[in-house]
Amino acid sequence: MTENRSRRQQAAAQPVTFCGTVGLYAEAAHDSTKYDSAVLFLSPWGLEEMCTRKLWRDLAERLALSGIASMRFDYPGTGDALDRGDFAEGLAVWEKAVLGAAEELRRLSGAARLILVGHGIGATLAASFAPKLGTVEATVLMAPVISGRSYLRELAAWSKMVDEGLGLRKDQRIADHVAVAGLVMPDEVAAEIKKLNIEALPTPPASRVMMLERPARDKEVALSKHLAALGAKVTRLPYLGYDDLVSNPTLAKQPLAVISQVVGWVSEAATQSKGRKAHLQASEVPGTARLEGPDFVETPLRFGADDRLYGVLCQPRGQRRGATVICLGSGYDRQAGWARMTVETARYLAAKGVASLRFDGADVGDSPPVVGAPEQTLYTDYQVDDVIAAFDLLDGLALGLAVLAGRCSGAYLAFRSALADDRCKAAVLVNPFTFVWDKDEAVDDALRYNARSLEDYGRRMVSGDTLRRLFAGRIDVRSAVTSIGKQVARRIAGMMPALMAPVSKYARLGEATHALFKRLALRHMPLTLIYSATDIGLDRFRFHFGKNGEGLKRYGNATLDIIADADHNISPPAAKAVVRERILQAALKAGEPDGARANTHVNDAPTFPAGA
Template sequence: MSENAAVPAWHPGEAACPVVFAETVGLYTPPAAGSLPSDAAVLFLSPWGFEEMCTRKLWRLLAERAAVQGLASLRFDYPGTGDALDPAAAPDLETWDLAAAEAARTLRRLSGARRLVLIGHGLGATFATRLGMTLGADAAVLMAPVVSGRFYLRELSAWSKMVDEGLGLRPEQRIAGGIAIAGLVLPEKIAESVRGLNVERLEALPFAKTLVVERPGRDKDAALAAHLASLGAEVARLDYAGYDDLVSNPTLARQPLAVIDGVAEWLARFAREEAAAGATEPLPCPALLQGDGFVEEPLRFAENGRLAGTLCTPAGPRRGATVLLFGTAYDRQAGWARGVTETARHLARNGIASLRFDAANVGDSPPAPAAPEQVQYSDTQLADARAALDLLSARGFGPVIAAGRCSGAYLAFRAAVADSRIAGVVPVNVYTFRWDPDMSVDEALRANPRSLGDYRQRLFDPATFRRLFAGDINLGRALSNVGLQILRRLVALAPGLFGRFTRAGRLSLAAHGDFHDLAARKVPVLLIYSEGDVGLERLKLDFGRRGLSHHGNVTIATIADADHNLSPPQAQAAYRALLLDTALKAG
C-alpha cells in the first residue's frame, strides 16, 4: 500500500488516516473491515499538556476498539499544540472551539454518520460539556473531567513543580509567569477562560447520554454525574481504575485496560441503537499543511501503513542533508514540550527537510507483529528505522542524518551502525551505546539515574534532606545507582582486569567496535550532552581518558544550563543550531 492510500476500512495493525483541516492535523479511523458501519462516529477532545502526552496512546487504543464496533472516529490537535500550526495571533478558547467544530464537520463528512459521540479526557471532557449542544452531540464519554477550572489550574501548578523536580530543573530554569507544565505553556487567554469554567453550573443538557469515568476519591466526578442526571441525561458511571499509572509519566504510562474495555462496551451498545451510516467521502490524499516557511505532509508508511509520521519540507529551495528525527521513549512524534515539531519546522525554514514519526507501539503507531510490549532499547525498532529510510530513499530525500534524544539517541546510533544509508548521526544525551539485554528497561527508567557529580551536588543541598525525611527520595534506589556507576569506574580504570570478565566491560568493548565501524565508513558523529548529564559521565567511563579523540569523525558538544530533556528554550536553541550546522555540512 502507498504511504497515503485512502482505505474504505480500517484493518488491525494500520495507523489512522491523516487529514488536514482548520490549520491542524486530524487522524481519522474508519470502521473496521468486516464491521457494520454505524450511523454514529466518535470525536476525541484531548486534554492539554502533560496529560495529553500521557493519553495519546489511549486515544489510539480507543479509536481502534471503536472501529471494531463500526464507529468511525477522529482525533486532532488544538491550534498551537502538537502537530497543528501556530495561530497568527495568541489563541483564545474560541480558536480551539472553532477547530473542534470543524473537526466534527470533517468527521461527519468522511464517515457519513448522523450521530456524534464526544470522548474527552481531563480538560477535553470539560470542553465536551461546553460544546455538546454546539456540535450537535448525542452522547459523550467524560473521562476524569475537570469540573472546576480554577481548581484545575491550582492542581496543574502543583503538578508542574513535581514534574520539574523529577527532571532535576533548578528554580531559575523553570518557566515562570504563566501556566506551564513539562515545558508547555498554556496561552494566557485560554488559561483565563479555563479559570472561569465550572461545569456544575450547567443549566442545559449538552447531550442525552453520557458515561462518566470517575477517578478514585474525586467527589467532584461523582457530583458531575449526578448533576447531568438531574438535567435529564441518561448517565452511566465507570471507575477509572489505573488513572494515576496512566498520567504520572508518559514514559512509564500503563494503559487502563479495564477502563478501555468498559468504554468500548458502552460505545458498542450506543452504536447498535440506530441504522447504518450514510454515504461517505473519499479521503483527501495527500494531506498537506502549509506553514510559515515549511510544508508538512502527515502520512502513513511501512508495510500496511503501520507507522504514523510527518514529512516536513522547506517552502523554498531544499539544501543540506535530510534529518531523520527519532522520538524519545513513548513521547508522541511532536516530542517533549513539542520540541521535535518545532525543531523540524526550524530546520525547514533554513532549507532542511526532515521526517519525524512514531515507532511501532508508540503514540499513533500500532505495535508491530511479534514485537515485545516494551520496545525501548529493543532491536525490533531497527525495522522501523529501515522503513523510515526506505520512505526517504523512495522520495529522493538524501543523504540522511539521524538524530534523537535519550532512547531516541540510542536508536539513531544503532540505526547508523546497522544501515549504511545514514550519512551522519547526532545523538543527544544518549545514556548508553549498547543496552544490556539482561537489564529491565522499566526498572532502569524508574531508577532515573543521575551522574555522580549531580548526586554529590544534591548531597550538600538542604532541600535533599527535607525530601529524604519526607519520604520523597528512594534511598535504596539512589545508593544502587551510585554503586553501579562506581563499578563502571573500576572497569574504566582496569579494563584488562574487569573489561572482558564483567558484563559492563563486554558491552563497553562492543561499543568501541561500533565507533570503529562508523569511523571506517567516515560517518560524522556529533555527540551532544547537557552539562552534568549522566550520559556524559558514562561516556567518560566507557572510553577512558583518551575518550573518542582518536576518531576524527567524532565531535562532542555540551549545552550549558540544560536538563536531560533540554527543557529550557535556550537549550533547545543551542541544540537546533548544532543540528542545523551538521545537516548543512552533510548535504
C-alpha cells in the same frame, strides 16, 4: 476482539488537515456492523495529553473493529497543529477547531450523530461545547475538570513536581505562564479556562453520559448526580488506573479495564445504520493533507508495511539544501517531542532550507504495534526496522540523503540504525544512555528508576528542594542507593589493569562499544555527541572514552559537545538552541543533494505513495 487484533496488522489512522491542525481519522472496519454514530475525541492538555496519546489510539482502533469511526486531533498551538501568533479570541480558537473536527468527521464517516469522548480538560470542553455540535447522542467524560480555577492550581503543582524531577533550578522554570513539562498554555486560553465551571451545567451534554470518576473526587461524584437530576441516563464507573496512566508518558500503563468498558458502552450507545451513506473507503480520503507555515509546509502521512507508521514530513517553502533529518522520538513520547521540541526543531530546520521527517515508532503515539513484537520495544532492534522504513520512504520521495537525530533512547536508536543502514550519512546523538545495551539490565527497570549521574546526585544532595522531597517521602532512597552503587562499580572497573578486563562485564561492554564506533569511523560517517553536563549517559560515556572524551581521538568522525546548565530533556532555551544548531550543521555538512534534488521546491513536491 482481542483475537482479531492479534491476527491483523493495524494501519495508522488516516491524517487529514483542517482549521490549521492535524486530525487522525480511524475508519470503521469494512466487515463490521455499520453505525450512524462516530466518536470525536477531545484531548486533555499538556503532560496529560502526552500520557493519553496512546490511549486515544487504542480506543480508536478498538472502536473501528466494532464498526465505529472516530477522529482525534490537536488543538491549535499544540502537538502537530500550527502555532498561532494571536490567541486574542481565547478559548474560541480551540472551539473552532472542535467544530471543524466534528464537521470533518461527519464528512468522512457519513455519520449524522456524534459521541464525544473527553479526558481531563477535554471532557470539560465536551460538556461545554456539546450544544454547538449538532446531534450528540452520548458523551464519555473521563476524569473531567470541574473547576477551571482548581485545575490551573493543580497544573502549577504538577509543573513544579515535573521540574523538580528534571533537576531544573527555579530560574530555569516557566513561572510567568500556565505551563507544565515545558508546554505553555496561551495566556488568553488560560484566562478563559480559569472561568470554566461545569458543576452546575444548565443542560446535560447528551441524553446518555458515562462518567469515569477518580477516587476521592467528590466534585466528580456531584457532577454525575447533577447530570442525572437533569434527566441524563448516567453510567458511573471508577477510573481504575488513572494515576498509572498520567504520571509519565514513558511509564504510562494503559487502563485496559477502562478501555474495554468505554468501547462496550459506546457500542451500546451508538445508533446502528439504517440506509445511511456508506463509509468513505481509505482510497477515497484525500491522500495528501498539508499545513502551511511562513517557512515550511508539513505533510502528515502514513508509511511502512501496511501503512502502520505515522509521521510528519516538514519541507522548506523555498529551495531545499543539505540532507533530510530523520527525528527519532525519546521513550514513548509522541513524535511532536517533549515540550514540542521536535516540532519546533523541524520548523527551525525548514526555515534554514532543511527538510525533516518525524514519526512515531511501532506502539508509540499514533503508530500501532507490530503483530508478534514484544510489548517493550525500546532498546531493541525492532525499532531499527521502523527507521529503515523511514529511509525507504525518503528514497521514494527523492529525499533520501539522510541524517539521524535523537535524544536518550532515540539517540541509541539513531546509533544502532546508523550501523544497520549506510544510507545514514551523519547522526546527532543527544544524551544517549548507552551504545550497547547490557542484557543483564531490564529496560523496564531502567526506565522506571530514572538513574542519575554521580555529579547530579551530588548537586541534588545540597539542594533545599531535595531535602524537602526527602522528608516528604517523595524520593525512592533504595533505588538511588542502588544506582549510585552501580556507578561506583563501573568507575572501579574503569580503573582495573588491562589484564583484569576480561573478568569485568563493564570492560566487555566497553570493548563492544569501541568496536561499533570503529565501524562508523571506517565509513567516515560524522557522529555528533551532545551531553548535558550532569546526565547519566555522560557518566557512562566517560567510562568508555575518558573524562574529557579523549578516547574519541582515535575516531576522526566523532565530536563531543557538553552543555552546562541543561537537564536530560534539554529544557532551557539556550540548550535547545545548541542542539538545533548542531543538527542543522550536521544536515548541511552531510552534503547537498544532486542537482535535481537541490532544486526541488515544496510546490513541486514529489508524488506520495499510496496511503500517505
